[in-house]
Structure formats: structure tokens, C-alpha cells
Amino acid sequence: MTDLTDREEDQTIAAEYALGLLTPPEARAFEARLAVDPQLRADYALWAEDFVALTDAIAPVVPPKSVLTGIEAQLFPQQKRSLLERLGLLPAMLGGLTAALVVLFVTNQGWLDQPGVGPAYTASAQIAAEDQSLVVLARFDPAAGALRIERSAGGALPGRALELWLIAGDNPPVSLGLLPQTATGDIAVPEALLASLDGGVLAISDEPPGGSPTGAPTGAVLAVGAVTTI
Numbered sequence: 001m002t003d004l005t006d007r008e009e010d011q012t013i014a015a016e017y018a019l020g021l022l023t024p025p026e027a028r029a030f031e032a033r034l035a036v037d038p039q040l041r042a043d044y045a046l047w048a049e050d051f052v053a054l055t056d057a058i059a060p061v062v063p064p065k066s067v068l069t070g071i072e073a074q075l076f077p078q079q080k081r082s083l084l085e086r087l088g089l090l091p092a093m094l095g096g097l098t099a100a101l102v103v104l105f106v107t108n109q110g111w112l113d114q115p116g117v118g119p120a121y122t123a124s125a126q127i128a129a130e131d132q133s134l135v136v137l138a139r140f141d142p143a144a145g146a147l148r149i150e151r152s153a154g155g156a157l158p159g160r161a162l163e164l165w166l167i168a169g170d171n172p173p174v175s176l177g178l179l180p181q182t183a184t185g186d187i188a189v190p191e192a193l194l195a196s197l198d199g200g201v202l203a204i205s206d207e208p209p210g211g212s213p214t215g216a217p218t219g220a221v222l223a224v225g226a227v228t229t230i
Contacts, residue, residue, distance in 0.1 A: 014043040018051055125202045127164075127225035129154070134223045136179070138164070138187075138202055145194075146186040149179060154222075156181075156206070163207045165217060168196035173203065178211050200227045 016022050017030050034041055123140040134154030138147045147164075156162045156179075164187060165173040174196075177187050189197065205212070206219035 010040055011043050014040060015047045018044060018047040123197050123227050123229045125225040125227045127202050127204055127223045129223045134204065136204060136223065140197060144186065146188045149185050149187055151183045161207050161209050161211060163205050163211050165203045165205060166193060166196055167201040167203060173217060175212065197227050198229050202227060
């Protein structure tokens with residue numbers, strides 16, 4: 001009678017394992033027995049086949065794409081991050097966003113460029129580190145086709161260079177060239193990239209002399225700022 005009771009208990013546990021109802025410790029204990037008990041393996045195989053057969057009469061349904069997207073987001077959250085997050089720019093952007101808004105407000109008020117005094121800038125970005133250790137104002141002059149660079153804080157480390165990058169949407173960063181060694185200077189913007197300035201992001205990375213050798217940022221991204229157009 002005891003043997004019969006044990007067999008019934010084993011069959012019940014095998015069914016619960018096939019359905020995923022056992023706790024992790026119970027499942028590990030059952031799997032340890034599976035490795036050495038042929039009869040228990042047979043019980044499990046029988047239950048698994050029976051449960052699979054229950055779905056034979058169910059017509060297949062193609063799930064909406066949102067289901068796969070949701071599953072991937074839960075299983076692989078790192079792969080779903082935006083380009084800005086993958087580059088580590090998003091926290092810096094949030095830190096510099098307030099400064100960018102201030103620049104936009106001041107520009108709209110006409111405090112920076114009075115009529116007839118200086119160039120009419122159509123886009124600007126306050127590129128700043130979170131701790132304000134590097135602060136660069138970049139303003140686009142359409143007449144010159146260049147960004148006017150004004151660095152008010154920070155600079156390149158000895159033996160290093162600061163490189164300016166343009167990021168449009170989720171596209172890879174595109175180098176605009178090295179920042180001037182002086183506090184002010186111009187960086188020409190290729191005509192093919194002019195449209196990308198609108199809604200783009202400017203970032204500054206720490207690079208070896210002469211700039212990145214790979215065409216992408218190789219050093220730390222030190223500062224970032226969203227481009228605002230007027």
C-alpha cells in the first residue's frame with residue numbers, strides 16, 4: 001500500500017513539475033531525482049505529452065507586434081535604450097537642459113544679438129557638463145555656415161583634445177571637428193548636416209590629439225546640449 005501511495009505522489013509531483021507549479025527548491029529536488037530515477041522520468045514525459053496534447057484543438061493566433069516588443073523590453077532592457085542612453089548622454093542632457101532653455105530665452109529677447117550689431121544666429125546649444133566643469137555655447141551663423149564656439153568654463157586635459165559631435169535622432173554621432181584651443185572660434189558645418197541641426201544634440205568628448213581615430217567617440221563624453229532653433 002505504501003508503494004502505491006509513493007507512486008501516486010510521484011505522479012502528482014511530476015504533473016506539478018510539468019505545469020511549473022513547484023517552488024524553486026521543490027523543482028531542484030525533483031530534477032535531482034529525475035537524474036537517477038527512470039520511472040520518474042517516464043512519469044514526467046507522460047504528463048508533458050498529455051498537457052501538450054491539450055492544445056492541439058486550439059487554433060494558432062498570431063500575437064500583435066506589441067507583445068513581442070514588450071517581452072523584449074523586459075528580457076533585454078539594455079538593448080532597448082536610446083542612443084543617448086547607450087552613450088551615457090541622457091543624464092548630462094537633463095542637467096544641461098535648463099541652461100539651454102535659458103540661452104533660448106535670452107536669444108529670443110534679443111539680448112545677445114541686437115539688429116545691426118552682430119550675426120543673426122538661427123540655432124544654439126548650451127553644451128555643459130553636469131557639474132559645469134565644461135561649458136560651451138555653440139551658435140550657428142548661417143551666413144558663415146559655421147558654429148560660433150564660446151567656451152566659458154573648462155578645457156582639454158594636457159595631451160588631449162575636445163571633439164564636437166552632432167547627434168540627429170538615433171543616428172550615430174557625426175564629428176564636426178575639434179574645438180578651438182582658444183576660448184572662442186568657429187567650426188564649419190558641412191551643408192549635408194545643416195538639416196540635422198534642427199532638433200539635434202551636440203556633444204563634446206575627450207579624444208587624443210587630432211581627434212577620434214575611429215569616427216566615433218572613443219573617450220569620455222564630457223558635455224552635451226540640445227540644439228534649439230529660432
